[in-house]
Amino acid sequence: MGAGGLGCPAAFYLAAAGLGRITLADADKVDLTNLQRQILYRTDSVGRQKVDAARAALNAVNPEVDLVTINERIEPARANELVAKADIVLDCSDNFPTRHALNRACVKHRKPLVSGAAMRFDAQLMVFDLRKADAPCYACLFPEDGEVEEVQCSVMGVFAPLTGVIGAMQAMEAIKLLVGIGEPSGLSMVDARNGEWRSVRVKKDPGCKVCGK
Numbered sequence: 060m061g062a063g064g065l066g067c068p069a070a071f072y073l074a075a076a077g078l079g080r081i082t083l084a085d086a087d088k089v090d091l092t093n094l095q096r097q098i099l100y101r102t103d104s105v106g107r108q109k110v111d112a113a114r115a116a117l118n119a120v121n122p123e124v125d126l127v128t129i130n131e132r133i134e135p136a137r138a139n140e141l142v143a144k145a146d147i148v149l150d151c152s153d154n155f156p157t158r159h160a161l162n163r164a165c166v167k168h169r170k171p172l173v174s175g176a177a178m179r180f181d182a183q184l185m186v187f188d189l190r191k192a193d194a195p196c197y198a199c200l201f202p203e204d205g206e207v208e209e210v211q212c213s214v215m216g217v218f219a220p221l222t223g224v225i226g227a228m229q230a231m232e233a234i235k236l237l238v239g240i241g242e243p244s245g246l247s248m249v250d251a252r253n254g255e256w257r258s259v260r261v262k263k264d265p266g267c268k269v270c271g272k
């Protein structure tokens with residue numbers, strides 16, 4: 060979900076790895092200011108729909124990947140429909156309504172959610188393996204009614220290589236899940252200014268309004 064700073068590198072590695080089918084959803088057009096981090100696009104992509112430009116770039120790397128492109132802003136009902144058909148969901152979006160809609164759908168259909176976010180010099184990664192009954196969901200960490208500061212990269216800016224790091228890690232976690240290697244990542248946070256990573260194990264919140272009973 061999202062073919063921007065996180066979605067571009069994530070989709071690149073997944074397509075290059077030869078995933079069978081990748082569904083890419085994004086309603087935006089490529090803007091010149093996207094090019095420092097949205098690495099599937101080139102100067103001549105400016106003005107094109109992101110999913111169309113992304114499809115061309117990904118098929119150039121691997122023509123055998125079945126790419127499904129969805130040129131629309133994803134509402135909850137649509138998220139539900141798309142998540143039901145997916146094996147793994149990568150949240151590469153930039154806003155809380157989309158994040159929560161994806162989370163609800165992943166909880167409902169018990170699909171693993173690989174969540175990434177980057178803003179300014181801060182970023183985070185976490186896998187919510189919702190196939191497991193005791194796994195936390197995104198709303199255990201960030202409640203839907205919580206007070207959040209909704210700021211987007213398009214407004215606040217983001218350190219471009221950091222989106223590449225997190226997007227590549229999302230692809231890594233997705234491949235791990237698909238082939239069953241190791242353990243999914245807990246919450247990992249990095250401050251790019253000092254290169255310090257922090258990892259936290261997040262527990263399911265029994266009072267969570269989305270996944271709690």
Ligand SMILES: [Zn+2]
Nearest residue numbers: 196199267270
């Ligand atoms: Zn929850």
